[in-house]
Amino acid sequence: DTGVSQNPRHKITKRGQNVTFRCDPISEHNRLYWYRQTLGQGPEFLTYFQNEAQLEKSRLLSDRFSAERPKGSFSTLEIQRTEQGDSAMYLCASSPSRTGVGNNEQFFGPGTRLTVL
Amino acid sequence: GNSVTQMEGPVTLSEEAFLTINCTYTATGYPSLFWYVQYPGEGLQLLLKATKADDKGSNKGFEATYRKETTSFHLEKGSVQVSDSAVYFCALSATRGDTGRRALTFGSGTRLQVQP
Numbered sequence: 001d002t003g004v005s006q007n008p009r010h011k012i013t014k015r016g017q018n019v020t021f022r023c024d025p026i027s028e029h030n031r032l033y034w035y036r037q038t039l040g041q042g043p044e045f046l047t048y049f050q051n052e053a054q055l056e057k058s059r060l061l062s063d064r065f066s067a068e069r070p071k072g073s074f075s076t077l078e079i080q081r082t083e084q085g086d087s088a089m090y091l092c093a094s095s096p097s098r099t100g101v102g103n104n105e106q107f108f109g110p111g112t113r114l115t116v117l
Numbered sequence: 118g119n120s121v122t123q124m125e126g127p128v129t130l131s132e133e134a135f136l137t138i139n140c141t142y143t144a145t146g147y148p149s150l151f152w153y154v155q156y157p158g159e160g161l162q163l164l165l166k167a168t169k170a171d172d173k174g175s176n177k178g179f180e181a182t183y184r185k186e187t188t189s190f191h192l193e194k195g196s197v198q199v200s201d202s203a204v205y206f207c208a209l210s211a212t213r214g215d216t217g218r219r220a221l222t223f224g225s226g227t228r229l230q231v232q233p
Contacts, residue, residue: 033221048220104210105163106221108153
């Protein structure tokens with residue numbers, strides 16, 4: 001399968017614990033994005049990498065959240081001291097490096113569903 | 118800032134009925150517009166896109182036309198099937214430059230239920 005993969009698919013944790021999610025983008029894509037989706041809402045942007053550089057962060061990304069993309073391949077999203085409000089689906093997407101207006105087609109993974117008890 | 122507004126669902130139709138899901142947007146610059154679909158238990162899939170005014174995106178019988186004058190990108194299908202039951206998201210990308218802002222801004226989604 002050559003799509004975007006995410007692990008784990010589901011994570012249940014207790015409030016105050018740290019969690020880490022992994023995303024493997026499509027191999028030839030150098031852009032990688034993280035989004036958060038809560039029930040009944042559309043995805044909300046969290047952060048964006050081009051290769052290993054984190055170029056944009058949303059105000060939603062509080063200081064308890066950190067994302068990395070070492071070597072410009074897979075990415076991890078860590079949430080420290082989880083809160084119940086962090087419960088959501090965390091989506092990863094990737095896109096190719098074509099330039100120009102309109103070339104921002106993003107391919108999404110299946111997501112990691114986080115439940116904080 | 119950028120925003121996308123979609124009609125609220127659920128939209129319930131009988132098989133072979135005509136579908137319209139309304140989407141309007143506000144954006145700076147000249148955004149690209151997208152429709153994504155999320156089938157039950159699956160991830161978001163790109164359905165179609167349009168990158169400039171008057172462009173028509175189409176795929177799997179679905180169509181949407183980029184209307185700059187009305188800032189709209191309504192999704193249409195002439196004859197829906199049960200297999201089209203899913204949640205549909207309208208989104209925009211107001212990309213600037215090669216390393217500029219690339220986040221997609223999504224609407225809240227519209228659930229479509231097609232009954233046999």
